[in-house]
Structures are given as C-alpha cells and as structure tokens.
Amino acid sequence: MEEGDLYSTIFQRKSIRKYDLDPLDEDTLKGIRQHLQTLKPLHQDINIEFAILSPDVVNRRVQRPAPHYVAAFSEEKEGYLSNTGFTLQQMDLFFSANGLGSCWQGIPALKKEGLLTSPLKFVIVMAFGKPQETLHRTNPSQFKRKPLQEISAVKGADALLEAARLAPSARNAQEWFFTGDEDLIHAYYLTPGFFSKLLIKKYPPMDTGISLYHLKLGAEHFGKQTEIVFEEPRDNKLSKYEYVASLRMK
Ligand SMILES: Cc1cc2nc3c(=O)[nH]c(=O)nc-3n(C[C@H](O)[C@H](O)[C@H](O)COP(=O)(O)O)c2cc1C
Numbered sequence: 001m002e003e004g005d006l007y008s009t010i011f012q013r014k015s016i017r018k019y020d021l022d023p024l025d026e027d028t029l030k031g032i033r034q035h036l037q038t039l040k041p042l043h044q045d046i047n048i049e050f051a052i053l054s055p056d057v058v059n060r061r062v063q064r065p066a067p068h069y070v071a072a073f074s075e076e077k078e079g080y081l082s083n084t085g086f087t088l089q090q091m092d093l094f095f096s097a098n099g100l101g102s103c104w105q106g107i108p109a110l111k112k113e114g115l116l117t118s119p120l121k122f123v124i125v126m127a128f129g130k131p132q133e134t135l136h137r138t139n140p141s142q143f144k145r146k147p148l149q150e151i152s153a154v155k156g157a158d159a160l161l162e163a164a165r166l167a168p169s170a171r172n173a174q175e176w177f178f179t180g181d182e183d184l185i186h187a188y189y190l191t192p193g194f195f196s197k198l199l200i201k202k203y204p205p206m207d208t209g210i211s212l213y214h215l216k217l218g219a220e221h222f223g224k225q226t227e228i229v230f231e232e233p234r235d236n237k238l239s240k241y242e243y244v245a246s247l248r249m250k
Contacts, residue, residue: 001031004097006090007221010163010214012136013093016101019066019129023054024100029068032128035094036070042086042209042228042245047075049118050088057114058125061107066127071110073118081202082244084123085209091126092168092210093217101131104210106170106203124206144172152178154185161185163218169207170200176208177241178215179233184248186233187212188241208244215247224249 024032029052036050053069060066072088074080088104095102105125115122137143143166151174152161161178169175175190189204212228219226227250232243 001028001035001094001098003035004094006093006097007163007217009093009097010166010217011140012138013096013168014135014137014142015103015168016127016131016133016135017064017103018132019064019101019127020132021065021067021129023067024129028100031098032070032091032095036091039087039090041083042212043077043079043083046077046080046083047120048080048083048087049073049120050091051117053110053114053117053125057111057117059109059111060105061109063105063107063127066103067129069105069108069125069127071114071117071125072123073120074123076121079205079244080121080123081205082209082212085206085211086213087209088124088126089167089210089213091128095128096135099135100128101133101135102126102128104168104170123202140166146174151176154178154180155182157182157185160215160218160222163221164211164215167207167211167214169210170203173203173207174211175204176211177238179236179238180246182249184229184231184246185215186231186246187215187244188238189244191240191242205242205244212245212247219247219249 189208227248
C-alpha cells in the first residue's frame, strides 16, 4: 500500500458505514499494520497504541457491521484526546487514499478480549474495510460543514483553513476554532456546556486534533514547513474555548 496523496483525499473522503464483510487479504492487512507504525502524534510524550481488531471483540451496539477495526489505546494524560484525533485521522485519510472505507466510531465498546489487547486506556475505534457504497465525494458541496467565518478568525490563510474546515467530527459538530495568522495558527474547541460535559466531553478535543491534522497537511501542500508548538496566546485569551495546540509555519 502507498502513502497516497492525503491532501487531495481531504476533498474526497467521507465516512463509510456499509462494508463488504469479507476480511481483507493478509497482504493488505500487513500494509495497514506497517502504516500504523508510521503515524505522527501531536504529543510526543503521550504513549499511544493501535491494534487491528476483528468484529468479534467489538460490541458495536447500534452500528452497522464492519470487517475490521483499528482500536486506539492511550495513556490518560492531558492532551490524550486531541492526540488520538490527530494521530488516527492519518489512518482515515490513508484508507480513503488506498480505496478502502473507514469511519470513526465513538459508539462501540470493546469486549473483554479486545480490552486485553493493550494495557493502556481504550479510547475509540475506527471501522474499516472494502466499501459497499460510493467511497469518495466528487464535489465540495457534498460536505455539510460550517462556513469558514464561523470557525476561524485567522487572517490570510483561507486556503489552508479550508482543509481544516472539511475535517470529520463526532455528530458533525465541528466545535473547533482557529485564531492567529499565516505564520502561527492556534487551535481551540468550544468548552462543552453542562449537559454535553456529561455526555460527549471526549469528542471536541478529539475532533480538533483531527482538524488540526488537516490544517497541517494544508500548510505543507502550500509549501510551508510546519511545526506543532504549544504556545497558548496569553494576551488575547478566548473565553468559552479550550486551547489545544498551535501550528507554526515557515
Ligand atoms: C470522533 C468521532 C466519532 C464518531 N462516531 C461516530 C459513530 O459512533 N457512528 C457513526 O456512524 N459515525 C461516527 N462519526 C462520523 C461522523 O458522524 C462524520 O464524520 C460526520 O458526520 C461528517 O461526515 P463525513 O465523515 O462523511 O464527512 C464519528 C466521527 C468522529 C470524528
């Protein structure tokens, strides 16, 4: 399997929920296992592991069946959710670029045998396999997303932010927000309200990690060298938002 053009995949990818349930061949699974070893985390100091699991160790609850899952396990440290989003989104794009379907799935749980795969905390699964529906979008209008001005106050970097805008998010909530300029962009998420905190608090940071990975690909596509830094602006603090990380571009 090849790395593929992940930037152009941003403009085509979609969540795939209908799969051919036959397992993928061993060569393909080997390529996926190898690619899992190459993922770049957001936080170097957070231990994160991925395992390919079969459906019999996944309690999929109301989700349609899939032939395979990547399960993410992590050390439970500050930043582990955005780290999981940023890292596993590299697989979502890799699958799509290589003709396979995938879907982030927050609803399934792991059965005991699945949980025993790693000593780390189970975070989330991504279903994958051969798609039994159209794999790619063909037009930007097929993305249901907020307009750029609702998710960004950045001046002069619209083309890069378009990649971040199209990122997938749990319930398509898109609760990310970007500030800064063409040299340094800061990523935040909307602080969940009282009820959201009880129910879905893990998703906004994870989603923002996903979107930040798209932003990084966008910047690199436009010829910039990128670096992830943790430099929350002190002077211009945003109320109602939580800081995740910043992207420095040269
Ligand atoms: C963290 C996360 C969790 C998600 N959980 C589920 C899920 O449990 N079930 C599901 O069908 N889709 C799930 N999705 C997929 C979103 O619904 C989907 O990304 C969003 O609606 C945008 O659609 P698109 O991915 O086709 O562009 C999840 C997405 C993310 C990023």
